[in-house]
Amino acid sequence: xxxxxxxxxxxxxxxxxxxxxxxxxxxxxxxxxxxxxxxxxxxxxxxxxxxxxxxxxxxxxxxxxxxxxxxxxxxxxxxxxxxxxxxxxxxxxxxxxxxxxxxxxxxxxxxxxxxxxxxxxxxxxxxxxxxxxxxxxxxxxxxxxxxxxxxxxxxxxxxxxxxxxxxxxxxxxxxxxxxxxxxxxxxxxxxxxxxxxxxxxxxxxxxxxxxxxxxxxxxxxxxxxxxxxxxxxxxxxxxxxxxxxxxxxxxxxxxxxxxxxxxxxxxxxxxxxxxxxxxxxxxxxxxxxxxxxxxxxxxxxxxxxxxxxxxxxxxxxxxxxxxxxxxxxxxxxxxxxxxxx
Amino acid sequence: xxxxxxxxxxxxxxxxxxxxxxxxxxxxxxxxxxxxxxxxxxxxxxxxxxxxxxxxxxxxxxxxxxxxxxxxxxxxxxxxxxxxxxxxxxxxxxxxxxxxxxxxxxxxxxxxxxxxxxxxxxxxxxxxxxxxxxxxxxxxxxxxxxxxxxxxxxxxxxxxxxxxxxxxxxxxxxxxxxxxxxxxxxxxxxxxxxxxxxxxxxxxxxxxxxxxxxxxxxxxxxxxxxx
Numbered sequence: 001x002x003x004x005x006x007x008x009x010x011x012x013x014x015x016x017x018x019x020x021x022x023x024x025x026x027x028x029x030x031x032x033x034x035x036x037x038x039x040x041x042x043x044x045x046x047x048x049x050x051x052x053x054x055x056x057x058x059x060x061x062x063x064x065x066x067x068x069x070x071x072x073x074x075x076x077x078x079x080x081x082x083x084x085x086x087x088x089x090x091x092x093x094x095x096x097x098x099x100x101x102x103x104x105x106x107x108x109x110x111x112x113x114x115x116x117x118x119x120x121x122x123x124x125x126x127x128x129x130x131x132x133x134x135x136x137x138x139x140x141x142x143x144x145x146x147x148x149x150x151x152x153x154x155x156x157x158x159x160x161x162x163x164x165x166x167x168x169x170x171x172x173x174x175x176x177x178x179x180x181x182x183x184x185x186x187x188x189x190x191x192x193x194x195x196x197x198x199x200x201x202x203x204x205x206x207x208x209x210x211x212x213x214x215x216x217x218x219x220x221x222x223x224x225x226x227x228x229x230x231x232x233x234x235x236x237x238x239x240x241x242x243x244x245x246x247x248x249x250x251x252x253x254x255x256x257x258x259x260x261x262x263x264x265x266x267x268x269x270x271x272x273x274x275x276x277x278x279x280x281x282x283x284x285x286x287x288x289x290x291x292x293x294x295x296x297x298x299x300x301x302x303x304x305x306x307x308x309x310x311x312x313x314x315x316x317x318x319x320x321x322x323x324x325x326x327x328x329x330x331x332x333x334x335x336x337x338x339x340x341x
Numbered sequence: 342x343x344x345x346x347x348x349x350x351x352x353x354x355x356x357x358x359x360x361x362x363x364x365x366x367x368x369x370x371x372x373x374x375x376x377x378x379x380x381x382x383x384x385x386x387x388x389x390x391x392x393x394x395x396x397x398x399x400x401x402x403x404x405x406x407x408x409x410x411x412x413x414x415x416x417x418x419x420x421x422x423x424x425x426x427x428x429x430x431x432x433x434x435x436x437x438x439x440x441x442x443x444x445x446x447x448x449x450x451x452x453x454x455x456x457x458x459x460x461x462x463x464x465x466x467x468x469x470x471x472x473x474x475x476x477x478x479x480x481x482x483x484x485x486x487x488x489x490x491x492x493x494x495x496x497x498x499x500x501x502x503x504x505x506x507x508x509x510x511x512x513x514x515x516x517x518x519x520x521x522x523x524x525x526x527x528x529x530x531x532x533x534x535x536x537x538x539x540x541x542x543x544x545x546x547x548x549x550x551x552x553x554x555x556x557x558x559x560x561x562x563x564x565x566x567x568x
Contacts, residue, residue, distance in 0.1 A: 321401065
């Protein structure tokens with residue numbers, strides 16, 4: 001079979017859907033006639049491997065350098081090839097970074113992730129890792145900003161970005177946050193940066209005092225107590241005192257407890273909670289609801305909530321005092337009767 | 342044995358505002374509002390039978406009792422122990438939380454005394470229940486604290502060594518337990534003019550101090566270092 005007949009047979013097979021045998025016949029044709037443009041054109045449609053496709057396109061351009069469609073296809077193939085190579089490289093770097101993070105070698109992991117985002121600015125997972133593991137708040141904010149650009153619909157990320165931006169603008173709140181989280185070394189780091197930019201001697205003294213206090217805590221190996229535990233503990237004191245008053249008022253008999261007393265107890269609990277929250281001043285959803293994006297308590301906000309808590313808590317105490325005061329008169333009437341009894 | 346001073350310094354605050362205020366108020370009530378008629382005590386002091394029968398001012402009389410004293414030595418002893426042990430307990434709590442704890446211990450003291458002497462019409466007065474609460478809190482927070490204590494050997498040779506708080510407070514605790522058991526087992530409440538069960542009630546209420554500590558002091562307590 002000459003090459004012309006082989007070409008016809010190959011075209012017939014390709015049209016009949018026998019792609020594999022058609023491809024072999026076309027390859028035979030171009031082996032004998034490397035300048036057969038028709039055979040190369042058919043091969044471009046039949047080949048799968050990117051390298052073979054590029055080879056076919058290059059041969060077509062060699063035969064007819066003016067063919068713009070082939071040049072366009074070749075450019076696409078090169079771009080896809082580059083993309084593929086980049087994907088492979090980024091995937092390898094990501095695996096490496098994840099391995100470092102898993103082993104606790106955070107700095108090495110971060111180095112890989114930084115290279116990765118330099119290589120691929122749209123790698124969401126890499127930005128996510130950078131936001132998660134970086135100790136530099138500026139870098140965290142940059143990563144989160146990029147993540148929100150890549151996925152503008154994600155409200156959660158947007159909220160985190162707002163929170164971090166708040167901390168970036170309020171380093172004292174950031175230092176307090178780190179301390180609450182049981183990370184005094186990071187808190188000291190923030191204070192040290194603040195000390196470098198202290199406004200005056202008084203400001204500098206205040207910051208240095210904080211550093212000394214934290215260093216002292218570190219030296220003493222003081223256990224970290226979560227703010228939630230502190231809030232719960234401080235909340236419990238006043239209701240317990242109120243319970244003792246109720247108990248005394250009811251003559252130490254639980255059967256005399258009324259629904260009103262129970263409700264008063266709950267109000268004391270609520271007021272005491274607000275006071276504890278204001279006293280601890282840690283991050284809490286209440287502060288977020290009151291308008292602070294980071295969920296932190298500012299000094300005026302703490303004052304307001306603490307004062308409200310005090311009055312809420314004091315109300316049942318006053319009501320019970322009023323009740324007890326009214327009952328005081330009964331002692332004059334009943335004293336003699338009880339003495340007889 | 343008479344504790345006269347806590348030799349350790351404060352950590353968080355410099356001046357024990359509430360301890361001093363409580364001492365001043367107690368002294369003011371004793372010196373400027375003297376009560377000569379014993380019947381008035383029935384009306385304004387803690388009388389177990391009246392409290393149990395829900396007659397009179399309930400907790401208000403308990404509160405009033407905490408600020409009433411039967412004699413100068415009664416006042417002096419209570420206020421001195423409040424000064425010795427209260428200063429650093431207040432330091433660990435903060436001013437207002439210390440007041441809340443003081444009242445809590447006082448009411449717990451009334452509770453214990455009233456339940457043990459439920460039928461008694463004898464009024465009980467004094468800050469000793471609350472003072473014992475403060476003493477117990479001191480033991481919890483500073484068991485290794487050193488207390489300058491006046492001791493008269495053979496009743497006449499004075500010495501003032503610095504003793505560990507645990508020994509001083511245990512001494513006072515043991516001094517309460519023996520008569521308290523007598524009161525409970527032999528129904529001998531009428532034989533004693535001291536409210537031993539009130540003291541013990543206050544002392545055991547001191548466990549509540551952990552709810553009133555400032556966060557940093559609580560963290561130190563958990564870390565087993567000096568609060």
